Amino acid sequence: MDDEIIVETYTKTKSNKKPKKNNKNKQPKLKKKNKVKVFIFLIFLIILLVLLCSSSLFDIKSIEIYGNNRISKEKIISLSKLEQHTNIFRFNKNEVVEDIKENAYIESIKVNRSLPSTVKITVEEREPTYMLQFADSFVYINTQGYMLEISNEKLNVPILVGFSTDLSNIKAGNRINLDDLKKMDMVLKIYETAKSNDIGELISKIDISNEKNYTITLDSEEKVVYLGDASDLNTRILYLKSILEVSKGKKGEIFLNVDLNSQNAYFRPSSN
Numbered sequence: 001m002d003d004e005i006i007v008e009t010y011t012k013t014k015s016n017k018k019p020k021k022n023n024k025n026k027q028p029k030l031k032k033k034n035k036v037k038v039f040i041f042l043i044f045l046i047i048l049l050v051l052l053c054s055s056s057l058f059d060i061k062s063i064e065i066y067g068n069n070r071i072s073k074e075k076i077i078s079l080s081k082l083e084q085h086t087n088i089f090r091f092n093k094n095e096v097v098e099d100i101k102e103n104a105y106i107e108s109i110k111v112n113r114s115l116p117s118t119v120k121i122t123v124e125e126r127e128p129t130y131m132l133q134f135a136d137s138f139v140y141i142n143t144q145g146y147m148l149e150i151s152n153e154k155l156n157v158p159i160l161v162g163f164s165t166d167l168s169n170i171k172a173g174n175r176i177n178l179d180d181l182k183k184m185d186m187v188l189k190i191y192e193t194a195k196s197n198d199i200g201e202l203i204s205k206i207d208i209s210n211e212k213n214y215t216i217t218l219d220s221e222e223k224v225v226y227l228g229d230a231s232d233l234n235t236r237i238l239y240l241k242s243i244l245e246v247s248k249g250k251k252g253e254i255f256l257n258v259d260l261n262s263q264n265a266y267f268r269p270s271s272n
Contacts, residue, residue: 049089058088061117068123071105076121079103080111088113096121104148104173130187130206131159134170145176145184156201158191158216162209183208186230190214193237199244213257222270223247228257239265 063082065073079100082091093111100109100123110122128140128148140148140155149172165176176184187206194200194216204219214227221244227236236256243254243265251270258265 054087058116059085060088060119061085062119064118064120066120066122067125069125071103071123071125075103076100076123080121082119088115088117088119102173104146128155128157129191130157131155132163132165132170132176133159133161134167139170141176143184143188145181147172147174147176158203159205160187160208161205162207180208183211186211186214189233190216190227190230190237193233194240197237197241199237199241202244218244222251223254225254226257232260235260236265243267 060082061084063077063080063084065076068076079102080096081099082096096111097109100106100121105125107124107126109124112120112122114120126142126144126146126148129143130141131154132139132141132147134150137150137152138154138159139150141160142148147170150170160180163176163180165180169177175181187208190206191200191203194203202218202220203216205217207215207217212229214230216225216227217223218225223244225240227233230236239256239260240254247254247267247269250267253268253270254265255268256265
């Protein structure tokens with residue numbers, strides 16, 4: 001009797017235990033479902049992109065140009081190689097930038113797509129601030145020494161003479177050599193200091209051949225000015241302005257290439 005009770009109790013106890021759930025089998029199923037969803041989404045995305053690239057709704061209808069001054073809108077569009085009725089998604093922005101930069105006047109470019117059918121191109125142009133004389137022509141350069149254009153037209157900017165850049169390298173898009181670039185820093189200081197004293201427009205030429213004695217020519221005043229190494233430039237330009245006032249109408253040379261602590265700047269009239 002006691003044995004039967006023990007067996008019955010054991011049986012009930014064993015039957016009351018709940019079987020454990022096997023979660024390991026469910027995890028691979030969930031992963032498979034997620035992969036399927038991702039795959040379906042990718043397929044949908046590809047189909048959508050194909051439809052966009054083939055829809056006439058996204059054909060280029062307008063190309064807008066901003067920031068240009070010297071370079072015409074038509075020229076920039078031509079350089080970009082963009083064409084109307086081409087799908088707006090079918091061009092590479094970087095390639096457009098590189099194509100437009102073939103023009104030496106272009107400093108920087110931004111290209112934006114404005115959906116559904118407009119391309120906006122914003123450019124920043126380089127400005128000619130000096131010229132080099134090259135045979136019977138002039139080479140326009142900017143303050144960074146980039147050669148922008150070779151032209152027969154003389155601009156109202158100073159001509160740099162005595163440069164050492166090889167004539168074989170004179171080409172739009174190239175840059176003056178390293179020695180001339182170093183001297184360009186002093187040229188900028190001379191010109192800007194002269195402009196701040198209202199005599200910048202008088203400067204016709206700046207001779208950079210000798211960095212120990214920069215020379216400027218004032219054609220309208222019929223004078224040549226020797227600046228020395230252009231140290232203490234503000235003081236020298238003030239002397240120049242004062243001498244120009246007292247020597248008005250006289251041809252000659254102005255000597256500022258002296259030690260201003262012990263010598264006076266002076267004007268020597270031309271003997272002609």
